[in-house]
Amino acid sequence: KNQVEQSPQSLIILEGKNCTLQCNYTVSPFSNLRWYKQDTGRGPVSLTIMTFSENTKSNGRYTATLDADTKQSSLHITASQLSDSASYICVVSRYTGNQFYFGTGTSLTVIP
Amino acid sequence: NAGVTQTPKFQVLKTGQSMTLQCAQDMNHNSMYWYRQDPGMGLRLIYYSASEGTTDKGEVPNGYNVSRLNKREFSLRLESAAPSQTSVYFCASSATFGANVLTFGAGSRLTVL
Numbered sequence: 001k002n003q004v005e006q007s008p009q010s011l012i013i014l015e016g017k018n019c020t021l022q023c024n025y026t027v028s029p030f031s032n033l034r035w036y037k038q039d040t041g042r043g044p045v046s047l048t049i050m051t052f053s054e055n056t057k058s059n060g061r062y063t064a065t066l067d068a069d070t071k072q073s074s075l076h077i078t079a080s081q082l083s084d085s086a087s088y089i090c091v092v093s094r095y096t097g098n099q100f101y102f103g104t105g106t107s108l109t110v111i112p
Numbered sequence: 113n114a115g116v117t118q119t120p121k122f123q124v125l126k127t128g129q130s131m132t133l134q135c136a137q138d139m140n141h142n143s144m145y146w147y148r149q150d151p152g153m154g155l156r157l158i159y160y161s162a163s164e165g166t167t168d169k170g171e172v173p174n175g176y177n178v179s180r181l182n183k184r185e186f187s188l189r190l191e192s193a194a195p196s197q198t199s200v201y202f203c204a205s206s207a208t209f210g211a212n213v214l215t216f217g218a219g220s221r222l223t224v225l
Contacts, residue, residue, distance in 0.1 A: 004154065032212050043116070043202050043216030044155075089154070093212050100214070102154030 002027040004092050006103035013110055017080055021106045023073040023090035031095040035064055035075050038087040038105070047075070047088075080110045114138050118203050118217035125193045125224045133188040133220050135203030143209040144186035145170075146178060148199040149219075155202065161186055162209035193224045 004025045013019050025033070032051045036044035048059045050066040050073060057064050061084075063076045077084055090103040116137045125131055137144065142163045147155040157170030161180040175197060177189045186205075190197060200221050204214040 034212060041219070043204070043218050044214075045216070046213050049212055091214075093210070099210070100157075102156075104152060104154045 002092075002094065002099075002101050004090055004101045004103040006088075006090050006106050008106060009104070010107040011109070013080055013108070015080060015082055015110050015112050018076065018078050019080060019108065021075045021077075021088050021108070023075070023092075023103055025071050025073070025090070025092045025101070027071075027092040027094055027101050029095040030068060030071070031093040033064075033066060033073050034091045034093070035062075035073075036089040036091060038089055040086070044089055077108075080108075082110050082112065084108060085110045116203055116205055116215050116217035118201075118220050120220060121218065122221050123223070125190075125222065127194060127224060129193050130189065130191050131193065131222075132190075133201055133203070133222075134185070135187065135217060136185045137203075137205040137215070138184065139205065139207075139215065140183070141205035141207050141215070142183070143206045143211070144180065145204045145206075145214070146176075146186070146188045147202045147204060148172065149202060150199050158188065158201075160209075190222075193222075195224045198222060198224045 007022045034049045035047045038044040048064045061078045066073045087105040089105045092101045119134045145160040146158040159178040161167045164183045203217040
């Protein structure tokens with residue numbers, strides 16, 4: 001069964017600290033994995049995309065990694081800011097069938 | 113750049129009432145989607161339109177209907193609302209069907225009493 005699981009479900013960190021969010025998937029055949037950020041009361045916004053051949057990709061303070069062999073991805077946030085408080089959603093696409101598989105998200109709260 | 117616009121943002125209905133959620137995109141995208149988001153669950157696909165003139169069921173289509181009015185607009189209709197349809201609804205679009213980036217609207221929060 002094609003699934004996407006994220007951990008932790010929620011996370012509270014102090015401003016300025018780093019954190020890592022995890023995404024494990026069983027979606028096959030794998031096409032790509034995208035991380036979205038969803039602010040409260042808003043729609044998800046794409047942060048980064050990882051394809052099969054990519055191991056690491058950065059977007060400012062966000063760094064995503066992908067291990068296609070173990071079917072795991074992580075999103076590392078460096079020097080967190082209050083504006084990083086949001087839900088982070090992992091979305092995996094299949095190579096065939098044009099389907100998106102959504103994780104349930106990690107709710108991140110950054111406190112001063 | 114408006115992107116994807118949804119209306120209304122909030123709506124309260126009584127069981128059995130009907131309503132239509134409106135969605136419009138200004139990016140000339142071919143494909144449009146309707147998702148619902150419930151606590152503790154990932155976004156679930158209700159219906160999608162791969163291109164103008166076509167619509168197809170997603171994972172949870174029961175109780176809903178859609179209309180792809182033109183390339184820009186994709187509406188979602190609840191004919192007889194039920195409390196189980198209380199949710200946040202998101203419209204999204206992509207340049208082509210299955211394209212790896214979705215652009216989402218801000219969401220419509222629906223409560224059915």
